[in-house]
Structure formats: C-alpha cells, structure tokens
Amino acid sequence: MGVYVVTGGSSGIGAAAVEILKKDGHEVINVDLKNGDICANLATQEGRDAAIAAIYERCQDGLDGIICNAGVSGNCGNLELVISLNYFGTVRLARGLYDLLKKKAGSVVVTVSNTISQGTGRMDIVDLLNNVGDEQRIRNIVKNLDANNQTVGQAIYMATKYALARWVRRVSASWAANGVRVNAVAPGNVRTAMTDSLSDAAKFAVSALPIPVRYGSDALMDPEEIAESMKFLLSKAARGVNGIILFTDGGTDALLNSEKVY
Amino acid sequence: MKAIEKYIEALKKCDNKALAETFAIDGTLRDYCPNSTGRQEYHVYGREAIDMFFKNKFTFRQYLISDAEIVNDTQAEFVASIGGYYVMAIATVRRVDENGLITRLTVRPK
Numbered sequence: 001m002g003v004y005v006v007t008g009g010s011s012g013i014g015a016a017a018v019e020i021l022k023k024d025g026h027e028v029i030n031v032d033l034k035n036g037d038i039c040a041n042l043a044t045q046e047g048r049d050a051a052i053a054a055i056y057e058r059c060q061d062g063l064d065g066i067i068c069n070a071g072v073s074g075n076c077g078n079l080e081l082v083i084s085l086n087y088f089g090t091v092r093l094a095r096g097l098y099d100l101l102k103k104k105a106g107s108v109v110v111t112v113s114n115t116i117s118q119g120t121g122r123m124d125i126v127d128l129l130n131n132v133g134d135e136q137r138i139r140n141i142v143k144n145l146d147a148n149n150q151t152v153g154q155a156i157y158m159a160t161k162y163a164l165a166r167w168v169r170r171v172s173a174s175w176a177a178n179g180v181r182v183n184a185v186a187p188g189n190v191r192t193a194m195t196d197s198l199s200d201a202a203k204f205a206v207s208a209l210p211i212p213v214r215y216g217s218d219a220l221m222d223p224e225e226i227a228e229s230m231k232f233l234l235s236k237a238a239r240g241v242n243g244i245i246l247f248t249d250g251g252t253d254a255l256l257n258s259e260k261v262y
Numbered sequence: 263m264k265a266i267e268k269y270i271e272a273l274k275k276c277d278n279k280a281l282a283e284t285f286a287i288d289g290t291l292r293d294y295c296p297n298s299t300g301r302q303e304y305h306v307y308g309r310e311a312i313d314m315f316f317k318n319k320f321t322f323r324q325y326l327i328s329d330a331e332i333v334n335d336t337q338a339e340f341v342a343s344i345g346g347y348y349v350m351a352i353a354t355v356r357r358v359d360e361n362g363l364i365t366r367l368t369v370r371p372k
Contacts, residue, residue: 209318
C-alpha cells in the first residue's frame, strides 16, 4: 500500500480523495488549514515550509503521490489569497516534496478547473505566475484589483488554474524522466462547500456551464467522481499517462470547445 | 413559420430551448463565423447539445444577433456578436426532416 499526501483534504473533492485512497488501504496524510493530519496554511511560505518539514519527518522512505487540491474560489473576496493558495500553494509544495516523490517514483496530481478552457482569464497574470513566479510582486498587482467584482475574481481564479495546468505541462517531461509523473484533473462544477457558498449570481453563472452527463437536471458533479479520476492518475494503471489535463467535467469542455484537441 | 424563421426568432430572443426545438434530435449546427474573431468554429451535434451550448453562450452574452433579415426560404443574414466581436453572417438551412426540423444548418461569414 502507498503513502499519499492530499492538500485541502478536509472537505469537498479533497475529502473524497482521502476517503477513496483510505478505502483502498493506503496511508493518507491530509494537509489542510483546519482538521488536517498536518495543519498548515499553504497560502504562506512559512506554512508550506512547515508542511514540507512535517511530511519529510513522517515519510522518510518517500511518497507514492500527492494530490494538490487546496484552493479558494475567485469570489472569496481576497485575490492575494487566490494567488498564493491556488498557485503557489501547489507548485511550491510539489517542488518541496519532489525528492520524496523521486524516492518511490511517485506521482503528482494537480486540481485545475474546466474554467481554464473558457478563455476569460487574465493571461497576463498567467504569464507572471509561470514566467516570473515572484509571489509578492504578483500579490501586489492583484491587490489593486477590485476583489468584490465577480468578473475580476473569476478572471484571477481562472488565471491561477490556467497557470497550474501550464506548470503541469512544463515540468512533466523532466519530472517523468526522474520517475515522477505529473498530471492534472480539471473538474467541472462540483458540489462542494465552495459551490454551496456561492452568491445567487455566481450560482446562475455556474448553471450556464452545462454538464452533459447531468442534462435535464441542475445537479453538479459529485466530488467522488473527481476523486476517482485522481485515484486513476495516481495508480499504476496510469503509468503511461504524463502531462495531461484530464477533464472530469461530464463533457462540458467538449461541448464548448469541440474543436480543441488537447 | 419556416425553420429559418424559427431559428432567427430563437436567436433574437436568446432562447436556447426554442432554438434547440427547431432542430431534429440529431440535428447539427456548424458556425464558421467565430474563426473571424480568432476563436475556433462551433460544431454542435444534437438537440440537447444545442440547448446546453447556447445556454452558455446566451447567459454570458457571448453570442447575440442583430439586424436579422430573412433572405429566402432557407437563408437569413444577421450581424453576429461573438464575444463582443461583430461578424456579418449568413445562415443556411441545408436540410430539414419530414417534420420540418433542421437536420443541418451552417453559418458562415458573409
């Protein structure tokens, strides 16, 4: 059985992933702000360092995989948090755990979002994240934007997720050459605490991203459906899969972007 | 009312349900106009997909038409606003089934 780290594993998709992995007999370490096996604020470098140190302490023989799932929505009212948690909370943690992953030829799965294909994100922020990577400078830039404007919030959220997807694509070759596969799951709109807390306007927007497998109902995807994709990507069955964005959205991306063949 | 007229009425009202109902269950819509705006063209297969696709486009105001004019029994011209970019478009009903529902419709820049 393997040893896995899941970030944001106290609720939503992360909690479903923890449960599914545990059911299969794996050891799972949940890193979350609250109620985690390791409680850490991944939106800060101090929190990430503390989490990495604690994981090294517990997993000296290596890691079989990590699911980087912790994140906040663009409607949280704090764009700096969106930048620091969604993007840096993933890439800095994954890089920090790279040596542990190499020890066991582990696998990284990153949660992105099917919004990456909607084309409404701030690509300038995406470029800053991927090409500059200066967390404080990017925080300073987004600090000046209107965090209470939903369109702005969504554009920054999407930018962090797009940048994550691009990070996956960029590092996947060299990491795989060192035994570590890197992939992403792009969930559709999932029933989580995050979607439950959306404003009515945001819920209306969510309903306009139709989920073909749910046609005729207002139901969203279940967290377990996303977690099953994550489990697959972590598994040996996916040993040939590297550098992909696996859309687990019931067909939303294919509906809206049929001509895009990734 | 002819199929092309129903299609235009539904587009004008941004009514995705009515739009879908102008198509046969396996009807297809091919719209090449987005190419003119730097986007990929639309190929939407099936009535339910047309319903869902245009729910998205109408809600986010990514597909609106204006100045529509029926040209003949199978064609109409209009100005399409695609993500805020304007394209002069001509829609053609290529085929209908025995119930008058569209089985194939194309939209091209004029």
